[in-house]
Amino acid sequence: MVELEVPVPIVYKGVRIRVAYRMDQLVEDAVVVELKVVRKLHPVYDAKLLSFLKLSNRRLGLLLNFNVVHMRDGIKRLVNKF
Secondary structure: OEEEEEEEEEEEOOEEEEEEEEEEEEEOOOEEEEEEOOOOOOHHHHHHHHHHHHHOOOOEEEEEEOOOOOHHHHEEEEEOOO
16 A cells, blocks of 8 residues: 655654654555655655655655656665664
């Protein structure tokens, strides 16, 4: 099952924010997928995806860039090492 625009809650100094961020997609409640259409994947996209993985206690994330000739060149896999 694929969920779209999944809210990511955070707790900071005892204050809970129900929808602090939104992940693009969550596949099978295990893989976080971030979708991009950019000329180049910058490190800030990696940091954002790693933040989503840490905040949601998930291990695997995919960063997909659709602005490439071959899709294999637009896939980046990131792992949260807890």
